[in-house]
Amino acid sequence: xxxxxxxxxxxxxxxxxxxxxxxxxxxxxxxxxxxxxxxxxxxxxxxxxxxxxxxxxxxxxxxxxxxxxxxxxxxxxxxxxxxxxxxxxxxxxxxxxxxxxxxxxxxxxxxxxxxxxxxxxxxxxxxxxxxxxxxxxxxxxxxxxxxxxxxxxxxxxxxxxxxxxxxxxxxxxxxxxxxxxxxxxxxxxxxxxxxxxxxxxxxxxxxxxxxxxxxxxxxxxxxxxxxxxxxxxxxxxxxxxxxxxxxxxxxxxxxxxxxxxxxxxxxxxxxxxxxxxxxxxxxxxxx
Amino acid sequence: xxxxxxxxxxxxxxxxxxxxxxxxxxxxxxxxxxxxxxxxxxxxxxxxxxxxxxxxxxxxxxxxxxxxxxxxxxxxxxxxxxxxxxxxxxxxxxxxxxxxxxxxxxxxxxxxxxxxxxxxxxxxxxxxxxxxxxxxxxxxxxxxxxxxxxxxxxxxxxxxxxxxxxxxxxxxxxxxxxxxxxxxxxxxxxxxxxxxxxxxxxxxxxxxxxxxxxxxxxxxxxxxxxxxxxxxxxxxxxxxxxxxxxxxxxxxxxxxxxxxxxxxxxxxxxxxxxxxxxxxxxxxxxxxxxxxxxxxxxxxxxxxxxxxxxxxxxxxxxxxxxxxxxxxxxxxxxxxxxxxxxxxxxxxxxxxxxxxxxxxxxxxxxxxxxxxxxxxxxxxxxxxxxxxxxxxxxxxxxxxxxxxxxxxxxxxxxxxxxx
Numbered sequence: 001x002x003x004x005x006x007x008x009x010x011x012x013x014x015x016x017x018x019x020x021x022x023x024x025x026x027x028x029x030x031x032x033x034x035x036x037x038x039x040x041x042x043x044x045x046x047x048x049x050x051x052x053x054x055x056x057x058x059x060x061x062x063x064x065x066x067x068x069x070x071x072x073x074x075x076x077x078x079x080x081x082x083x084x085x086x087x088x089x090x091x092x093x094x095x096x097x098x099x100x101x102x103x104x105x106x107x108x109x110x111x112x113x114x115x116x117x118x119x120x121x122x123x124x125x126x127x128x129x130x131x132x133x134x135x136x137x138x139x140x141x142x143x144x145x146x147x148x149x150x151x152x153x154x155x156x157x158x159x160x161x162x163x164x165x166x167x168x169x170x171x172x173x174x175x176x177x178x179x180x181x182x183x184x185x186x187x188x189x190x191x192x193x194x195x196x197x198x199x200x201x202x203x204x205x206x207x208x209x210x211x212x213x214x215x216x217x218x219x220x221x222x223x224x225x226x227x228x229x230x231x232x233x234x235x236x237x238x239x240x241x242x243x244x245x246x247x248x249x250x251x252x253x254x255x256x257x258x259x260x261x262x263x264x265x266x267x268x269x270x271x272x273x274x275x276x277x278x279x280x281x282x283x284x285x286x287x
Numbered sequence: 288x289x290x291x292x293x294x295x296x297x298x299x300x301x302x303x304x305x306x307x308x309x310x311x312x313x314x315x316x317x318x319x320x321x322x323x324x325x326x327x328x329x330x331x332x333x334x335x336x337x338x339x340x341x342x343x344x345x346x347x348x349x350x351x352x353x354x355x356x357x358x359x360x361x362x363x364x365x366x367x368x369x370x371x372x373x374x375x376x377x378x379x380x381x382x383x384x385x386x387x388x389x390x391x392x393x394x395x396x397x398x399x400x401x402x403x404x405x406x407x408x409x410x411x412x413x414x415x416x417x418x419x420x421x422x423x424x425x426x427x428x429x430x431x432x433x434x435x436x437x438x439x440x441x442x443x444x445x446x447x448x449x450x451x452x453x454x455x456x457x458x459x460x461x462x463x464x465x466x467x468x469x470x471x472x473x474x475x476x477x478x479x480x481x482x483x484x485x486x487x488x489x490x491x492x493x494x495x496x497x498x499x500x501x502x503x504x505x506x507x508x509x510x511x512x513x514x515x516x517x518x519x520x521x522x523x524x525x526x527x528x529x530x531x532x533x534x535x536x537x538x539x540x541x542x543x544x545x546x547x548x549x550x551x552x553x554x555x556x557x558x559x560x561x562x563x564x565x566x567x568x569x570x571x572x573x574x575x576x577x578x579x580x581x582x583x584x585x586x587x588x589x590x591x592x593x594x595x596x597x598x599x600x601x602x603x604x605x606x607x608x609x610x611x612x613x614x615x616x617x618x619x620x621x622x623x624x625x626x627x628x629x630x631x632x633x634x635x636x637x638x639x640x641x642x643x644x645x646x647x648x649x650x651x652x653x654x655x656x657x658x659x660x661x662x663x664x665x666x667x668x669x670x671x672x673x674x675x676x677x678x679x680x681x682x683x684x685x686x687x688x689x690x691x692x693x694x695x696x697x698x699x700x701x702x703x704x705x706x
Contacts, residue, residue, distance in 0.1 A: 129562065146564075
């Protein structure tokens with residue numbers, strides 16, 4: 001009996017997780033895959049017909065938005081690394097005893113809802129709003145200058161909204177670096193720049209990788225920033241998918257676009273992981 | 288020591304470790320299950336015909352209403368800017384009947400509202416609302432076609448019978464008010480902010496004027512922009528053909544490509560207009576008036592010379608409503624002349640109760656100062672009580688006759704706002 005129990009134990013332990021994955025990942029994925037291959041309309045219903053056209057049509061109609069989303073996602077991720085790395089570095093090495101306070105301050109704005117924060121940016125950046133109103137009345141910027149409804153507004157919004165998810169993993173990676181390693185570098189006559197480039201930076205890469213995973217993917221598929229801060233020529237693929245699902249009820253096209261996006265993101269991530277040295281990075285990122 | 292498993296470990300192995308590898312079995316099962324699952328995920332739809340005879344209609348009504356009783360609560364889904372935020376009418380209703388009302392301004396646009404409730408209605412589940420205000424047009428037709436609306440029991444609507452204007456009792460989209468009675472009508476025209484626009488817009492051409500590049504708002508609803516596109520190319524929407532739709536769409540695309548359109552809005556255009564993010568925009572007549580009253584803005588509304596769109600928003604009961612009796616009582620309550628008058632005073636949309644005009648005029652006579660001016664304005668407003676001259680310029684939404692036509696129509700115009 002006890003041996004049977006021992007044999008079953010791992011399965012029982014895995015059961016809740018498996019069930020969770022089955023209900024919230026496998027089932028929706030299968031449903032979406034099925035939807036993407038269906039044809040019909042809302043009034044008459046959709047039926048499964050291996051309708052590959054939804055992929056062909058979806059991609060040919062919306063390739064602009066797909067490319068734009070990848071570009072926006074990439075640019076915002078790079079901005080986040082540029083802004084986030086120094087912050088993470090500073091908190092990890094110069095934060096001293098106040099580290100947790102700084103981290104708390106970093107997270108504080110994110111206790112407010114994501115959409116609400118984006119809308120307050122819309123309010124702040126409005127054509128005659130708090131920022132541009134005074135600048136325009138002082139004549140510092142031309143009257144028809146605007147920030148909203150431009151790529152810059154959307155990319156800025158993305159970079160702002162996902163920043164903590166970039167900083168936290170980088171902070172964790174930097175914080176883990178053993179001070180003795182740095183001392184060793186010094187003992188071996190490495191200059192500060194050398195220590196940073198040859199010791200700190202390589203050791204922090206897994207954190208950067210984890211950060212990119214956590215920001216590039218949601219930023220690319222985001223639709224809130226583009227719909228609140230963007231205009232007619234800043235539509236991202238997330239907006240298209242949302243629109244096809246929740247306005248036009250064109251489920252096949254929406255699902256096909258979702259799968260296309262998923263495939264592109266997976267390819268991108270694995271290519272990136274390969275470039276950084278897969279096993280190493282995935283393993284450390286998972287810590 | 289008689290435990291059989293201990294005596295023969297091979298038995299345990301045999302039971303727990305398959306010869307055919309467990310993985311193989313899983314793979315096989317997984318593949319066939321995936322195949323089945325893919326095919327089983329179809330999305331339901333169903334068409335039901337409108338009752339063809341009055342006897343059939345009557346039996347439908349009886350079938351729906353028999354055994355339904357008053358529950359003391361109603362959930363009401365409406366559009367924003369369609370009632371005084373203090374909800375005096377609903378308070379009065381609760382006082383009179385003891386029925387509590389949960390009023391939610393959740394409908395911002397017909398297509399997205401329909402897409403939201405359709406799956407639940409298709410599954411025969413409650414959408415948590417007993418009363419919803421639906422615009423005439425494609426989605427109203429679809430709700431009827433799919434059999435999602437409860438047939439109304441007119442014996443429970445005495446105020447409607449007594450007070451509704453005759454034209455609202457023979458609407459082309461719902462003859463005989465089988466499924467709906469109007470909440471209010473309104474006009475889609477052009478709203479502008481005089482702080483930024485010096486010469487008041489008079490025609491559709493103003494929405495295409497490069498002077499206003501990046502400062503023009505358009506609506507994302509395909510039926511709304513379709514009419515404006517058709518007006519702009521000089522075609523009467525009532526008589527438009529598929530070729531006209533293509534031409535109108537090309538005109539709208541040109542406006543978009545020239546960077547004139549700032550954004551395609553649902554009902555959220557009033558704030559940007561007041562803030563100056565957009566200077567002129569497609570708008571619904573009453574919204575502008577209410578925004579001016581509530582926020583002290585000075586926005587203007589015009590019906591372009593080519594024409595405007597007239598639409599009617601209708602109170603309907605979804606078939607799956609849990610409190611239909613309470614809902615129909617509330618529907619009838621809004622046809623009380625005084626209630627209709629007070630509602631129109633606030634929302635400034637066309638009321639289906641003509642007698643309300645006298646009540647508003649009487650209120651104006653009693654009032655003083657600013658209120659008096661406001662009420663007099665409402666009583667004489669062409670937007671609340673349109674003149675015949677205005678009405679002649681107003682057109683309905685384009686409604687494709689067949690589902691194929693509707694689909695074609697939607698795909699032509701959705702391509703502009705969604706890409």
